[in-house]
Amino acid sequence: MSEATTHDAHDHHDHGPAKGLMRWVTTTNHKDIGTLYLLFSLLMFFVGGAMAMVIRAELFAPGMQIVDPYFFNQMTTNHALIMIFGAVMPAFVGLANWLLPMMIGAPDMALPRMNNWSFWILPFAFSMLIGTLFMDGGAPAAGWTIYPPLVLQTGDAFPFMIFAIHMMGISSVMGAINVIATILNMRAPGMTLMKMPLFVWTWLITAYLLIAVMPVLAGAVTMLLTDKYFHTSFFTAAGGGDPVMYQHIFWFFGHPEVYILILPAFGIVSQIIPTFARKQLFGYSSMVYATASIAFLSFIVWAHHMFTVGMPVAGELFFMYATMLIAVPTGVKVFNWVSTMWKGSMTFETPMLFALGFVVLFTIGGFSGLMLAIAPSDFQYHDTYFVVAHFHYVLVTGAIYAIMAGTYYWLPKWTGHMYNETLGKWHFWLSTITVNILFFPQHFLGLAGMPRRIPDYSVQFAEFNMISSIGGFAFGLSQLMFAYIVISTIRGGKKASDQVWDGAKGLEWTLPSPPPYHSFTEAPEVK
Amino acid sequence: MSHKKSVWLQRALLGGAMLLGAGSAAAEYGLNMTPGVTNVSGEVYHLHMLIFYICCAIAVVVFGAMFYSIWKHRKSVGAEAANFHESTTVEIIWTVIPFAILISMAIPATKALINLEDASDPDMTVKITGYQWKWHYAYPEEQIAFFSSLDAKSNEARQLGSSVDPASVEDYLLNVDNRLVLPVGKKVRFLITSNDVIHSWWVRDLGWKKDAIPGFINEAWTRVEEPGVYRGQCAELCGKDHGFMPIVVEFKAQADYDAWVAAQKAQAGNSKSPVATVVAAVN
Numbered sequence: 001m002s003e004a005t006t007h008d009a010h011d012h013h014d015h016g017p018a019k020g021l022m023r024w025v026t027t028t029n030h031k032d033i034g035t036l037y038l039l040f041s042l043l044m045f046f047v048g049g050a051m052a053m054v055i056r057a058e059l060f061a062p063g064m065q066i067v068d069p070y071f072f073n074q075m076t077t078n079h080a081l082i083m084i085f086g087a088v089m090p091a092f093v094g095l096a097n098w099l100l101p102m103m104i105g106a107p108d109m110a111l112p113r114m115n116n117w118s119f120w121i122l123p124f125a126f127s128m129l130i131g132t133l134f135m136d137g138g139a140p141a142a143g144w145t146i147y148p149p150l151v152l153q154t155g156d157a158f159p160f161m162i163f164a165i166h167m168m169g170i171s172s173v174m175g176a177i178n179v180i181a182t183i184l185n186m187r188a189p190g191m192t193l194m195k196m197p198l199f200v201w202t203w204l205i206t207a208y209l210l211i212a213v214m215p216v217l218a219g220a221v222t223m224l225l226t227d228k229y230f231h232t233s234f235f236t237a238a239g240g241g242d243p244v245m246y247q248h249i250f251w252f253f254g255h256p257e258v259y260i261l262i263l264p265a266f267g268i269v270s271q272i273i274p275t276f277a278r279k280q281l282f283g284y285s286s287m288v289y290a291t292a293s294i295a296f297l298s299f300i301v302w303a304h305h306m307f308t309v310g311m312p313v314a315g316e317l318f319f320m321y322a323t324m325l326i327a328v329p330t331g332v333k334v335f336n337w338v339s340t341m342w343k344g345s346m347t348f349e350t351p352m353l354f355a356l357g358f359v360v361l362f363t364i365g366g367f368s369g370l371m372l373a374i375a376p377s378d379f380q381y382h383d384t385y386f387v388v389a390h391f392h393y394v395l396v397t398g399a400i401y402a403i404m405a406g407t408y409y410w411l412p413k414w415t416g417h418m419y420n421e422t423l424g425k426w427h428f429w430l431s432t433i434t435v436n437i438l439f440f441p442q443h444f445l446g447l448a449g450m451p452r453r454i455p456d457y458s459v460q461f462a463e464f465n466m467i468s469s470i471g472g473f474a475f476g477l478s479q480l481m482f483a484y485i486v487i488s489t490i491r492g493g494k495k496a497s498d499q500v501w502d503g504a505k506g507l508e509w510t511l512p513s514p515p516p517y518h519s520f521t522e523a524p525e526v527k
Numbered sequence: 528m529s530h531k532k533s534v535w536l537q538r539a540l541l542g543g544a545m546l547l548g549a550g551s552a553a554a555e556y557g558l559n560m561t562p563g564v565t566n567v568s569g570e571v572y573h574l575h576m577l578i579f580y581i582c583c584a585i586a587v588v589v590f591g592a593m594f595y596s597i598w599k600h601r602k603s604v605g606a607e608a609a610n611f612h613e614s615t616t617v618e619i620i621w622t623v624i625p626f627a628i629l630i631s632m633a634i635p636a637t638k639a640l641i642n643l644e645d646a647s648d649p650d651m652t653v654k655i656t657g658y659q660w661k662w663h664y665a666y667p668e669e670q671i672a673f674f675s676s677l678d679a680k681s682n683e684a685r686q687l688g689s690s691v692d693p694a695s696v697e698d699y700l701l702n703v704d705n706r707l708v709l710p711v712g713k714k715v716r717f718l719i720t721s722n723d724v725i726h727s728w729w730v731r732d733l734g735w736k737k738d739a740i741p742g743f744i745n746e747a748w749t750r751v752e753e754p755g756v757y758r759g760q761c762a763e764l765c766g767k768d769h770g771f772m773p774i775v776v777e778f779k780a781q782a783d784y785d786a787w788v789a790a791q792k793a794q795a796g797n798s799k800s801p802v803a804t805v806v807a808a809v810n
Contacts, residue, residue, distance in 0.1 A: 309738045347603070382727075383736070449731045
């Protein structure tokens with residue numbers, strides 16, 4: 001541990017960080033680690049995005065033009081793994097690191113050294129995962145769900161992929177433990193649970209989900225490993241196992257996982273809308289209960305991802321009903337956001353634009369989700385582009401829009417500089433137009449019968465694929481603006497006030513912009 | 528090459544036109560799920576449309592309120608923020624109403640599902656086996672069995688750097704060498720399994736897909752009343768050539784079907800026929 005980060009009782013002013021590269025390697029500071037997470041996430045967003053560009057380029061027209069089908073499968077698989085585990089999850093952990101201590105009035109995270117470790121695992125995990133692209137037999141190509149028996153046909157990449165997933169899981173669990181320890185132990189006096197900002201609440205619940213399900217994923221992939229190398233037959237019928245059991249285990253992780261990817265987004269949007277509506281969040285306690293209900297339901301709906309595997313009708317009915325129920329708490333959230341706007345005094349700076357974009361487009365993803373919950377219809381939708389459209393609406397215009405909204409919202413606080421509002425608005429409008437050109441036609445493709453994960457398609461699907469690809473390239477390019485705006489704001493810009501947004505409420509806005517190295521050295525009083 | 532380019536350009540223009548809402552193109556290019564050709568597929572289609580319309584109605588209300596608020600409650604038009612921020616009554620209302628709507632969706636969905644999954648009392652049975660990357664069909668009662676793979680023309684056009692324009696191939700990627708042939712008016716039960724990895728057998732006009740899982744046998748059924756040819760694809764990622772194992776089912780009138788069965792059997796008697804070799808290998 002460097003000297004600069006040790007607490008010095010004589011010194012009342014702010015401690016600066018150590019200088020140079022070692023600052024980032026050895027740091028135990030929540031802001032430094034938050035920055036590392038966020039920049040890592042941004043990098044992975046572009047790596048995963050580049051893979052998406054390969055996918056859309058190959059699908060631009062019928063026939064195989066650019067890559068062979070096996071490489072195409074590597075792209076779809078790694079695009080998903082990198083975006084989920086490398087872009088969205090680390091971005092949320094980065095936001096948690098930056099914001100939780102500032103929101104609850106703490107000096108830092110509860111477990112700073114573990115915090116450092118949980119970040120620094122990630123670059124190694126992803127170097128290993130991306131490195132598999134250069135191995136004999138190529139990178140994993142069985143889809144991000146890595147279903148056996150197909151995944152057992154993977155070449156040299158197989159054990160490396162599994163080790164990488166283990167490392168990501170360890171990192172996530174450590175991050176989650178840290179979040180829970182911080183929130184439960186380090187709140188300022190008077191900050192009762194039901195006074196916590198919603199971002200803190202949603203992250204607390206997310207952290208429990210992570211601890212509950214990441215070990216399940218670890219178990220599933222370890223069973224794959226022993227099936228391949230140690231002659232077990234967990235998922236092989238010939239040895240008494242069952243390939244479908246893998247799917248049950250995977251989705252027992254996988255469905256809570258999708259809420260891990262969206263609950264913090266709900267939290268961010270619940271912070272932003274009241275600020276720009278200049279009106280308190282409507283139905284705070286119902287928002288907390290809705291989040292908890294969604295988290296609970298997420299554990300009993302997993303098999304809706306596998307309606308076509310041949311379950312008993314009773315099982316299909318159970319999972320259909322349980323899945324439909326999720327629409328109720330999710331609806332409550334959307335109604336509360338709209339009610340927060342109702343009779344407010346709204347302005348539309350970039351964070352608000354992204355938050356409103358989130359509400360509309362995430363809700364569209366929610367509608368298609370409700371349609372997918374209906375088991376008989378799912379027998380048509382399943383594994384088509386309709387599903388692809390659905391989860392990109394909830395993940396891109398849901399999770400990623402919320403991350404971007406949060407970045408614009410708190411960037412002036414973090415850096416002390418205002419970002420360029422004109423460019424921010426351009427980024428929003430370009431993204432929103434192009435993302436819909438990208439993903440909306442995929443609903444039609446799926447309904448018209450185009451399966452997902454195919455590198456080439458029948459000519460009847462040509463027009464919508466071309467439209468989608470054009471939207472994809474334009475959306476990809478628009479994101480370069482985001483990187484430019486963020487980096488130029490870090491480097492300089494108009495000085496931001498401490499309050500930043502006139503309607504913003506919460507402890508983080510009582511700190512200077514940029515905030516001191518240790519957020520609250522003396523706990524603030526919360527009334 | 529230039530021909531290929533002009534086709535692309537044509538499609539791009541057409542795509543642009545459709546984006547502007549050329550509704551008449553909808554039917555031709557397929558915007559929506561098909562009602563299909565069976566009772567089940569019709570039920571699934573109507574269920575799909577029902578849920579879709581309900582979602583549209585909810586969207587109009589929610590987005591309507593939201594955009595009205597965005598329009599009227601702006602600071603720039605002098606809106607002052609009100610102070611209300613909770614109401615147990617409205618929270619209960621907007622919990623109960625969606626719940627009631629969900630029940631109205633669940634009832635027809637349950638009926639459709641129970642019908643879809645009832646493969647009992649079939650008139651005949653066909654065994655479908657997925658292979659990397661082709662399908663195998665067996666008629667246990669008739670002692671007929673054969674493989675069904677992507678047709679040669681599509682296969683040539685789909686190679687990386689192929690000089691064959693996919694648009695010039697009839698039913699590109701949706702055509703096979705040997706079709707699955709079935710009689711109309713019969714309840715056909717499918718027993719679906721796989722020889723290697725998981726596949727999924729999907730013909731959208733029949734209204735469902737079912738996974739082919741190695742070591743396990745799944746059941747599904749259909750009954751088609753009119754003769755016709757229906758096309759589909761493998762719907763579960765099964766490796767390199769997942770996109771290249773289409774399905775073609777032809778429903779024939781009973782007499783034509785019987786003639787087809789007789790021809791297959793005659794062919795099978797000829798030991799040089801590839802079909803016969805397959806039958807020998809399978810039995």
